[in-house]
Amino acid sequence: MKRQLIWFRQDLRIQDHSALWHATQEGQTIAFIALSPQQWRKHHDAPIKINFYLKQLEQLQQQLKKLNIPVIIDIIPEWKNLAAHVLQHCQNLNIENIHANIECGINELQRDFQVQQLLNQHGHDLILYHDRSIFPVGSIRNKSNQPYQVFGAFKKYCYDQLSISIPQSYPIPAPQNFLDIEHKIKHDIPNLQQLGFEPNHFNSTWQVGENHTHTVLDNFIEYQVKDYQTARDFPHLEATSQLSPYLNLGILSIRQCLNALFRQQHGHFHIDNIGQQTWLDELLWREFYQHILFDFPRVSKNLPFKINTQYLKWRNSPEDLNAWQQGKTGIPIVDAGMRQMLKTSWMHNRVRMIVAMFLSKNLLIDWRLGEQWFMQHLIDGDLAANNGGWQWCASTGTDSVPYFRIFNPISQSQKFDENGDYLRKWLPEIAHLDAKTIHAPYAKNPNLQLDYPKPIVDLKMSRLRAIEAFKHLTA
Structure with a gap:
């Protein structure tokens, strides 16, 4: 019986793993992981997310060792070169078929199609399984x-x-017979610097395993x-x-x-x-x-779900964008959320909606710049969820909030952080303010002396500006 190759992607586990379970039912199995730093850069993946991946990969390698499944770890900078590598492993290791779980992004689907084509030409097959979603996509x-x-x-x-x-979940495969191919394969896990990224101080909040x-x-x-x-x-x-x-x-x-x-x-x-x-x-x-x-693969191509909104006239304001990115807008709930992300690589979901709507509506800055910034900093940056959430807030996506319904960040802050506990944690320069003042420090006293910026935009005026910009789009 010929061997099988299980290709791990964003599915670094042995429990309830569809492709792994099916591969091991077909025969002796070898694991394959491709690390593609140039591709990750194109997708704006955050260094902490890549570091998280590498740390979990160490855990996976140990788990697979207990199952006697050898692990091949290749650094293949871009996906366009992947197919040839996979074919070479098939030929060198007497592998029959490759098993993997489906990924839905358009670049991922094109990558798999190229691998499938080349393998088919040489008598092998790439067998894909639905694993990332509850129901098969499509x-x-x-x-x-x-x-x-x-x-x-x-x-x-x-x-x-x-x-x-x-x-129901798939069981963990039984350990297979030992296969001594360690001398034939690369199995060392590089660190961030070896992949060309700045060293990352990994946040201990996020344990792997x-x-x-x-x-x-x-x-x-x-x-x-x-x-x-x-x-x-x-x-x-x-x-x-x-x-x-x-x-x-x-x-x-x-x-x-x-x-x-x-x-x-x-x-x-x-x-x-x-x-x-x-x-x-x-x-x-x-x-x-x-x-x-x-x-709707267009959402993978930097295009809005609602076609007509691609003609929206966004503001070009690098200063406002930078203030938003660094948490210095003068709107405390917005700044607290952005600083939480910069510090921890994660942000509370309610606050994600507030900061996204502030950028796309109050600042009228293209939501795609926010989407990219989130991907570059979030440990949980997911193309589908991040894109969907941003387009919901920007009123450009499916099922999105109506363009005239715009969060007031001050009201949101007063409602969901009434005593200002969240604001005080992330904005120490206004932590001494009382619970009424902290949500909008300059609202009743414009001359208040604080080491904190004044609002970069008038919320009422900017709301009307956004409504006017959307109002003139054709259906």
């Missing part, structure tokens, strides 16, 4: 056989399907999910799951999330409380954006 269609473009209808379809059955990830998941389900519907909106509370980095790199699967969510119901689709339903809906938003990415 499979969810409305009565007109078209992809859903509105989340509500998409969610209803998913609820109906989940009520029939919740997808499947065991740690499942502890985080189990604790969230047991202690926090019940109150998730209300608590998730308050940025000073640690009330969100904080599982996004693990889902993004595939240390955790979406099926494992569902199985944990319905564990008390013995795997049956039965919702006990509003918190459980709210987190499920968040998982389905992630699902929705994965399907949008696949069905």
